[in-house]
Amino acid sequence: MLVSQGVDAALAGVFGLLIGSFLNVVVYRKPVMMYRDWLFDAVGHLMTQGDGRSLWTRALGPASAVESRLTAAADEAVPVLEALAPFDLARPASRCGHCGQPVRWYRNIPLLSYLALGGRCGDCKARISPRYPIVEAVVGLLFALCGWRFGLTPIGALWAACAALLVCQFLIDLDTQYLPDDYNYLLLWLGLIGSALGWTGVPLASAVWGAVAGYLSLWLIYQLYLRITGKEGMGYGDFKLLAALGAWFGAEFLLAVVLVSSLVGAVVGGMLLVAGKLAHKDVPISFGPFLAGAGLVCLVAGPAQVMAWLPFAFPFRP
Ligand SMILES: [Zn+2]
Incomplete structure (x- = not known):
């Protein structure tokens, strides 16, 4: 074995x-x-x-x-x-x-x-x-x-495709601040199809609601931020990427993805600040690499394990 x-x-x-x-x-x-x-x-x-x-x-x-x-x-x-x-x-x-x-x-x-x-x-x-x-x-x-x-099964291939697409989005956003729609949508569809086939272990309803909640949560933050500051805090690619991750991991684990990406973002942002790389405060930091990185962390460790690592997420633990 x-x-x-x-x-x-x-x-x-x-x-x-x-x-x-x-x-x-x-x-x-x-x-x-x-x-x-x-x-x-x-x-x-x-x-x-x-x-x-x-x-x-x-x-x-x-x-x-x-x-x-x-x-x-x-x-x-x-x-x-x-x-x-x-x-x-x-x-x-x-x-x-x-x-x-x-x-x-x-x-x-x-x-x-x-x-x-x-x-x-x-x-x-x-x-x-x-x-x-x-x-x-x-x-x-x-x-x-x-x-x-x-x-070497179709399920293994599906998860490998998920990993490859996340690596792609991570690097492309890092380089260009764009998240190609093609790859976001492919990731979303694969997550939904994998759920419908029972290959990701996420019930279909949870995958669909995960996608909806993933998109809407960031869209709401974007709208609020735009109203308050007049600036765009992130891009539509970020909403689509979190929607895709919601489909892969399910609505109940969406919070794990968001928390990990915020943690990574805060740590990296802090390091850039200390290193003086953020001289221009108006230069937007792309959020996509942190989302894709959090997706990879959840893929490797399992979202339930990620939730267990975050003690302050306890009230939300499914
Ligand atoms: Zn050469």
Whole structure:
């Protein structure tokens, strides 16, 4: 039993290393893909539509001088955008950010290549950020844990997908302050479907109410904060991410997620303050990494255990 459990964990862990390597690519490319989509959309909106009117006219009435100038600018931008080389998760091939040499396959082996090359590019010897092997190792460990707990089963794969998506959102928000909708919604749907199949152990009603409460609680805080201070304290991506976590862990454990994320946020915020990194008080700290981090803590330790660690949460313990 233990031997086969160990074998499952090891196999899942090796697969996790590969996925971790892929997630490094996703985290770098997904935001660029989003920015490009937005740019295409923006230019498309400025152009004259099929009925001969532009969005400008539709929104504000009769055509104006500004409209013709913007439309002309859009016409000029179209050939530039159309000439762009394809950019997605697979294209172009990975290159060294320093010398531009393509990364050869034998130097793209998770963890091992980094160690063998001493953390440097095989061509130009520029330093490679240790973040890449760290992400690979963390995802490998998370997958190994899922394999250990659930074996090489669909349930194990579902939880591994949850872990991978949370790692993605953690890093993308850290880098860009955006939480891609695609990944938030995928996480939400997987949580709800996993509950409906009985794979997450969360009753469907609890998953649905967890999603509702997750979204509404942060939305309410956002509205209150906006009314009182006139500033946006967080983004809609945060509401969606907490909704997804509510679906995965259930309404009764939503508080565990929120408390852990606030604790992590307070600790990290305090450290940044002490380190003087928060010189500009208006620079928003993104909340997404703390939410995703709390989700990973709950995934690893189990939300009931997390509640047990927080003595002051006692009155709310289910
Ligand atoms: Zn290089």
